[in-house]
Every structure is written in structure tokens, then in C-alpha cells.
Amino acid sequence: MSMWISNLGGKVFKVFPWLYCIISIYPLVYMLFFSLKSNEEILYQNPFGIPHVFHFDNYSRAVKAFNILLFFKNSVIVSFASLIGIILFSITFAYAASRMEWRLNKWTTTYMLMGLFIPIQSIMIPLSLLVKNFHLANSYFSLIVPYISFNLSFSVLIFYGFFRTIPPEMEESAFMDGAGIARTFVNIILPIMRPAIATVIIFSFMGVWNEFTMATVLISDAHFKTLPVGLVSFTGARSSDYGGMGAAMVMASIPTFVVYLIFSEQVEKALTVGSAVKG
Amino acid sequence: MKHFRSNKKAIFLLTFPALFIFSVVVIYPLLQTFYRSFFEWNGLSQPRYIFLENYKSLLHDDIFYTSLYNGAIFALILTVFQLGIGSVLAFILLENKVFGKKILRTSYFIPVVLSVTVVCQLWLTMYNAQFGLINKIFELLHFTYRQDWLGDTNLSIIAITVVASWQFMGYQFAIIYAGMKTIPEHIYEAAKLDGASKVKTHLKITIPLMAETYRICLIFALIGGLTAYGYMNIMTGGGPGTSTYTLTYQMIRSAFVMNEIGYGSASAVVLILECFVVTLIINRFIARERITY
Numbered sequence: 001m002s003m004w005i006s007n008l009g010g011k012v013f014k015v016f017p018w019l020y021c022i023i024s025i026y027p028l029v030y031m032l033f034f035s036l037k038s039n040e041e042i043l044y045q046n047p048f049g050i051p052h053v054f055h056f057d058n059y060s061r062a063v064k065a066f067n068i069l070l071f072f073k074n075s076v077i078v079s080f081a082s083l084i085g086i087i088l089f090s091i092t093f094a095y096a097a098s099r100m101e102w103r104l105n106k107w108t109t110t111y112m113l114m115g116l117f118i119p120i121q122s123i124m125i126p127l128s129l130l131v132k133n134f135h136l137a138n139s140y141f142s143l144i145v146p147y148i149s150f151n152l153s154f155s156v157l158i159f160y161g162f163f164r165t166i167p168p169e170m171e172e173s174a175f176m177d178g179a180g181i182a183r184t185f186v187n188i189i190l191p192i193m194r195p196a197i198a199t200v201i202i203f204s205f206m207g208v209w210n211e212f213t214m215a216t217v218l219i220s221d222a223h224f225k226t227l228p229v230g231l232v233s234f235t236g237a238r239s240s241d242y243g244g245m246g247a248a249m250v251m252a253s254i255p256t257f258v259v260y261l262i263f264s265e266q267v268e269k270a271l272t273v274g275s276a277v278k279g
Numbered sequence: 280m281k282h283f284r285s286n287k288k289a290i291f292l293l294t295f296p297a298l299f300i301f302s303v304v305v306i307y308p309l310l311q312t313f314y315r316s317f318f319e320w321n322g323l324s325q326p327r328y329i330f331l332e333n334y335k336s337l338l339h340d341d342i343f344y345t346s347l348y349n350g351a352i353f354a355l356i357l358t359v360f361q362l363g364i365g366s367v368l369a370f371i372l373l374e375n376k377v378f379g380k381k382i383l384r385t386s387y388f389i390p391v392v393l394s395v396t397v398v399c400q401l402w403l404t405m406y407n408a409q410f411g412l413i414n415k416i417f418e419l420l421h422f423t424y425r426q427d428w429l430g431d432t433n434l435s436i437i438a439i440t441v442v443a444s445w446q447f448m449g450y451q452f453a454i455i456y457a458g459m460k461t462i463p464e465h466i467y468e469a470a471k472l473d474g475a476s477k478v479k480t481h482l483k484i485t486i487p488l489m490a491e492t493y494r495i496c497l498i499f500a501l502i503g504g505l506t507a508y509g510y511m512n513i514m515t516g517g518g519p520g521t522s523t524y525t526l527t528y529q530m531i532r533s534a535f536v537m538n539e540i541g542y543g544s545a546s547a548v549v550l551i552l553e554c555f556v557v558t559l560i561i562n563r564f565i566a567r568e569r570i571t572y
Contacts, residue, residue, distance in 0.1 A: 013371050014378075020368060021386045024449065028389065030412060031401050043410040048419075093297035100293075101285045112297065115305055117558070121506050121527040122551045125534045125543050126311035127304065129322075149304035152297055181283060210394035212509040217531060228396040232513055242404065249397045256392040264385055268453045271391065 035246030071230030094159035115153030333545035354504025387449035458492030
């Protein structure tokens with residue numbers, strides 16, 4: 001009897017991971033399918049399965065009617081500019097904090113890391129007033145500047161930790177050989193930093209590309225909306241076009257999805273390291 | 280180089296941009312949140328200093344209690360669902376020869392990288408009372424049970440929480456899986472010799488050793504629950520009625536829809552305190568000493 005139970009237990013054990021795989025993936029497959037179906041098929045004839053007729057026109061309609069290319073462009077601009085700012089500011093800060101000798105070094109570094117514990121929601125109200133007062137409302141900067149600021153603490157922590165693992169002699173010998181500070185940095189330090197930079201890029205890109213709360217509050221002009229916000233506004237306007245909506249959703253998910261499929265190990269590591277340091 | 284390492288000008292140039300932008304965009308607004316919570320202000324007129332009045336009104340606001348309750352429900356379901364399923368999946372995948380391990384791990388993580396909008400729109404169509412996938416599944420199985428998942432005052436918060444749990448289960452799984460992998464094999468040998476069952480072994484050995492990891496997961500789930508906003512905004516707009524309000528939702532609504540900036544700031548302060556207290560309590564009680572093998 002107990003043999004039988006443990007046997008059955010073993011079977012359940014082997015099936016459960018696949019069962020959850022279906023729960024995890026099927027909604028997305030369903031989305032992919034309905035992005036290629038007509039309303040008739042989605043609602044009545046064939047809600048679950050592979051489309052009978054592939055309606056690629058859903059995609060062209062989504063591009064034309066929903067302005068999705070504009071939202072896409074905005075997301076790319078905002079993400080790209082934010083990433084550059086994040087890396088530039090945090091690498092320089094982390095270098096000074098880990099390598100150079102100055103008073104208040106410890107205090108300043110602790111101060112920069114405080115951002116890890118501040119929930120972004122808690123400063124939304126003053127931030128929106130600030131953006132208005134600086135006349136940044138409805139421009140790319142109203143998102144880029146907060147995105148940079150909010151990702152600094154994490155990136156500083158990663159770079160700071162990484163610098164401490166590289167022996168200072170590495171730069172010193174290059175410096176002795178007559179390379180200037182800038183050359184030493186570009187030729188010696190940046191190449192070693194590659195894994196840390198990759199972690200920061202992945203973590204920040206995932207966060208910024210998908211960011212919703214700040215983008216809804218700070219952007220009201222449709223011309224500057226990023227994908228997550230843009231998608232909400234058009235589904236309100238054309239909520240009966242399920243196929244087109246599905247197509248837009250699929251297109252909006254492609255960048256992060258592809259990045260994940262290519263760098264899956266690094267993405268998991270970069271994202272989970274984020275919560276490990278916050279804890 | 281020695282000279283460079285204490286060069287004041289270089290230090291200033293390297294640290295100033297980060298310090299400046301962080302101070303202006305994060306720390307200054309944070310202080311402003313506290314400061315403004317003591318005022319009555321609609322954003323246009325002269326602000327009026329009212330000290331703790333905003334906090335007193337919060338205590339008499341039914342929506343405030345709904346928000347607290349929803350935050351707690353959200354955090355609780357998230358924790359049980361994600362940590363429970365995540366742990367079981369990690370046990371199974373680490374111990375058994377399961378076919379397609381890499382595919383499974385990838386499939387659990389994929390929803391994490393999607394935007395909250397895509398996830399919410401997708402589940403909105405799935406929850407649809409008339410032709411949504413969930414009700415269709417009941418139809419397929421010949422149950423007569425149908426539900427307007429997001430239209431029911433009691434159910435809607437749970438329906439929303441399921442979406443968040445679904446999306447981030449893979450995230451917690453990845454953390455737990457990585458944590459379990461670091462437990463060395465020899466720890467289990469004594470238990471194996473004693474003939475302890477697998478369930479017992481995990482309950483008595485694995486889970487206590489994982490305290491540090493669970494602490495991280497718990498904080499992530501609880502803070503995520505307390506600060507939830509996007510899900511409500513997209514799926515229900517806080518409704519039906521005010522039944523799916525959270526503290527963040529209430530704060531953004533008071534500040535940007537009702538133009539009660541002081542009142543919204545007071546909600547934000549409560550949110551900060553809540554997150555602070557939760558983190559403090561968890562850090563106090565779980566994994567106070569680091570475990571070394």
C-alpha cells in the first residue's frame with residue numbers, strides 16, 4: 001500500500017512541473033493565437049486552439065491604427081537614454097567610492113545606497129510637481145531623469161562590489177606605462193567590467209522598458225507615451241478589436257522576450273540579484 | 280596614480296553627477312512627501328498648514344481600511360502561492376530526473392519579463408464574463424459554474440492577486456532554486472541513513488537552511504503586495520466601487536484625480552512606514568544569523 005502511494009507520489013512529482021509549465025505558458029500561447037484570429041474565432045468558434053485562418057492583417061492593423069510604432073520608438077529612446085545615464089553616472093561614482101581616498105567617502109556611499117529601500121510610489125506626488133516646475137512635463141526627459149535616478153543605487157552597488165574584486169595594481173601598472181587616466185579607464189577597466197555592466201544593463205532595461213506607474217502619472221501627451229502606457233490607452237478606445245489588440249501585445253513583448261531567450265541565465269541572475277540586495 | 284587617487288577635482292567630477300541627480304530626484308521628493316503631508320493643498324491655492332489633520336482623516340476614511348485590507352490580502356496570497364509552488368517545484372527539479380529541465384525553468388520565468396500592461400490585458404480577456412478563457416474552460420468541462428471574476432466585490436481583489444502571483448512565481452522560483460542548489464549534498468546524508476522521508480527531510484533540513492533565501496522572497500512578495508498599483512489601474516480601475524483599492528492606488532487617486540495633494544502625501548507616508556515596518560519585522564525574526572556550512 002505505502003509502496004503504491006509513494007509510486008503514485010513519484011508520478012505526481014514528475015507531472016507537476018509540466019502541469020505548472022502549462023499554467024505558466026498557455027496564457028501566452030493563447031495570446032499569440034488570438035493575435036492571429038478573427039473576432040468570430042476568438043469569441044465563439046475556436047477560443048483555445050491554433051487559428052484556422054492566420055489573420056496577419058491584425059498586425060498591420062495594429063501598426064496602422066494603434067500608433068504602435070510611435071510608442072515603440074518612445075520606449076526605445078527612453079530606455080536607451082536611461083541606460084547610458086545609469087551606467088555613466090554609477091560607474092564614475094562607484095570608481096571614486098571604491099578606489100579613491102576622500103573624507104566622507106563611507107557616508108556618501110551609504111547615502112547613494114539608500115535608494116534601494118525607497119519604494120518608488122512614495123515619491124510620485126512631489127516628483128510630478130518637480131517635473132512640472134522644471135517644465136519637463138510631456139517630454140522624454142520627464143521619464144529619463146527619474147529612471148536614471150531610480151536605478152543609480154542598484155548600479156552603484158553592483159559596480160562598487162565589482163571594483164573591490166579587481167586589484168588596483170591593474171590600473172596602476174597601465175598608468176605607470178604612460179597611459180592617461182582616460183586611456184587606462186577605457187582600455188583596462190571597462191573590458192574587465194563587462195560582466196557587471198551586463199548585469200546592470202539587463203536589470204535596468206527590464207525595469208525601464210516595462211515601467212508603468214511613473215509613466216502613467218508623468219506622461220499625458222500621447223506623443224510621448226511609452227509602450228506600457230500606450231497599450232492601455234488604445235485598448236480603451238478600440239476594445240472590441242481583440243485580434244488587433246493581441247497583435248499589439250505580442251509586438252510590445254518581443255524585445256524583453258528575445259533578450260530573455262538569448263541571455264536567460266544572465267537575465268535570471270541580474271533580476272534576482274536585485275531583490276537579494278534589497279532584502 | 281597616487282596623486283590621482285586623492286585628486287579633489289577628479290573626485291568631485293566623478294561623484295557629482297550621481298549625487299546631484301539622486302538628491303534632486305529621489306531624496307528631495309522623499310522629504311517633500313513628509314513635509315506636504317502636513318498641509319491641505321489642492322495644487323493651486325496657498326497651502327494651509329494643518330499638522331496631523333490629513334492623518335486623522337485617513338483614520339476615518341473607509342477607503343483607507345479597504346486599501347490596507349487589500350494590501351494584506353494581496354501580500355498574503357502572493358506569498359503563499361509563490362513561495363509554496365516555487366519551493367515545491369524547486370524540490371522536484373533539483374532532486375528528480377525530470378525531462379526538459381531547462382525548458383521548464385525558462386517557461387516559469389517568461390511571464391516575469393513581460394510588461395504589467397500586457398499581462399493585465401491578457402488576463403482581462405481571459406477573465407471576461409461572457410467569452411473569457413476561464414469561463415470557457417468551465418464550459419468545456421461541462422460545469423455550469425460561471426463567474427464575472429472582476430465584477431464581484433469580494434472576488435475581484437483575489438482575481439487580481441492571482442494575476443500578480445502567476446506573473447512573478449518564476450521570479451521567486453529562480454531565487455529559491457538558486458538558494459537550494461548551494462546546499463551541499465553531505466548535509467542530507469545523515470537523514471538518508473536514518474531513512475527519513477523526503478517530505479520530512481525537506482521540512483526539517485532544507486527549509487531551515489534556506490531561511491536567508493526565504494527572507495528575501497518574503498520581503499519581495501510583501502513589499503510587492505503593499506505597493507501594487509498597475510494591476511488595479513488596468514484591470515479594474517479600483518472597482519467595482521472601491522473594492523480593489525490599494526494604498527498606492529488611493530494615493531495616486533487623491534493626488535492626481537481629486538487634487539488633494541496633502542492627503543495623498545499622507546497616504547504615501549503611511550506606505551513608506553508600512554514597507555519599513557514589514558522589512559524590519561522580517562529582518563528581526565528570520566535569518567538573524569547567517570548560516571555557514
